[in-house]
């Protein structure tokens with residue numbers, strides 16, 4: 123029999139009505155994203171700009187609403203994708219069965235035009251990178267979700283087909299993977315890694331054998347195949363040579379029969395579990411060359427890998443943004459020692475520091491996106507730089523945000539943060555481990571043209587601030603960093619090789635600092651002033667720049683100066699509110 127006395131331990135308490143950040147419009151709440159969208163769409167017609175903002179806002183609403191719910195529902199035991207090898211009468215089908223929730227989530231984003239708005243008849247404008255990648259970033263606020271890795275790979279394949287596909291390939295495949303109303307919802311892949319390794323693509327053991335009809339047959343195995351679906355690119359060594367070619371493989375052959383591949387095993391991955399990652403054997407799978415086969419690796423890098431590294435950078439930023447949103451939302455509810463937890467200076471300062479790191483990483487990513495669209499030489503540095511830095515920062519931010527929720531942060535069905543953290547860890551590896559990526563950055567920095575554009579970029583970014591008194595400390599600090607950075611390159615080759623992560627970290631610090639200085643100063647300078655669609659509180663960017671300087675000077679989670687921004691409660695509150 124129940125005790126007649128009310129149980130005080132079961133009474134309503136501080137987080138009884140807590141719902142995290144679900145239900146929020148992810149775009150409308152993200153001031154930094156809005157500013158980036160404003161900055162990089164300054165040249166659009168007013169009509170185009172308005173339509174883009176509405177489109178982004180609509181997606182932000184879907185993401186915080188139904189897509190958030192579907193992502194949660196499809197990330198539970200029994201709802202993950204499974205391989206079905208045979209049908210009921212014994213025919214091999216090698217099919218992936220996804221839950222209804224996962225399929226619906228893909229369909230909603232696909233039909234919304236996330237990867238293919240330029241294929242929508244009702245869309246009367248172009249679909250530039252700022253719009254595309256703002257959508258991709260937003261999608262990642264729900265984590266990988268079984269959608270964003272497939273989006274990255276589908277985007278890469280669309281780009282490759284547009285750039286190096288034949289007319290016949292474009293006519294045949296683009297309607298399937300990008301067409302409005304297609305039933306193939308982000309069902310593309312890119313299979314390069316083999317059991318002998320993923321970093322060194324040249325070590326691929328899969329062989330491509332040319333057929334009389336001009337097609338190829340591939341024999342070998344791919345060890346990490348995410349999102350097995352309708353169409354994928356793959357690599358193989360052309361028979362009798364040491365050259366890696368890039369090929370296009372369709373799930374079904376011309377006659378409608380299953381192409382000769384076996385999906386062997388679903389990998390038991392710790393993150394990005396919404397889509398399935400498998401091992402696949404090529405048993406004479408029929409393939410077409412995509413671009414000139416002898417340019418396989420070069421084409422792979424400039425189309426497929428370029429697209430997916432951009433997606434990883436922005437995706438990681440999206441993951442960390444959501445983790446911080448959750449921590450901020452929680453801190454408004456939770457009380458301890460009779461106070462709201464964000465009233466503790468140590469707690470608030472930690473949360474704001476995470477917000478600053480994430481915001482500046484977002485600003486840096488969108489600058490990288492600008493260079494990628496312009497096809498500058500500097501993209502050779504910035505794309506790998508932002509892939510590495512965003513993914514490693516995201517793991518740090520997600521883990522720290524998790525701890526902001528105390529024990530509840532660890533609980534997988536309390537908030538999406540544990541899932542976001544696991545997704546972030548995957549982002550650190552796929553499309554290149556940190557050591558490989560930092561090698562690519564070092565290689566880019568050794569090229570004169572990249573180095574020249576790098577210096578021009580930095581000068582342009584700090585130009586407005588250089589003549590304004592209020593920024594003088596920042597400018598001195600920036601030049602000190604730059605001088606120390608330049609000196610690193612006079613060390614021995616062996617030292618640079620062993621310290622390449624350190625050098626690349628410093629490279630990011632300089633780049634990101636130059637950008638936040640630019641944001642802080644742009645409103646003072648009539649020439650570089652931007653006509654904004656949204657209202658931006660300019661004084662915030664000055665605080666952001668000075669707070670970032672302090673982080674770079676003393677370290678993350680480290681000393682805070684007595685006269686610095688982190689000791690100024692008014693400014694801290696202002697940042698906390700603006701960046702939440």
Ligand SMILES: Cc1cc2nc3c(=O)[nH]c(=O)nc-3n(C[C@H](O)[C@H](O)[C@H](O)COP(=O)(O)OP(=O)(O)OC[C@H]3O[C@@H](n4cnc5c(N)ncnc54)[C@H](O)[C@@H]3O)c2cc1C
Pocket residue numbers: 311312313314315318319320321322346347348349391393394399548551552553554555556557558
């Ligand atoms: C969930 C998930 C999904 C994936 N999906 C796909 C996919 O769809 N398609 C695909 O092709 N791949 C996919 N991958 C594979 C991924 O791209 C590879 O894991 C990655 O490229 C690293 O390759 P590897 O695992 O073979 O590591 P290795 O290449 O064996 O490297 C092992 C370690 O050695 C280090 N190392 C290697 N070379 C050097 C060097 N020159 N200098 C210094 N250190 C070095 C690496 O940094 C790493 O720490 C996926 C991976 C994961 C985790």
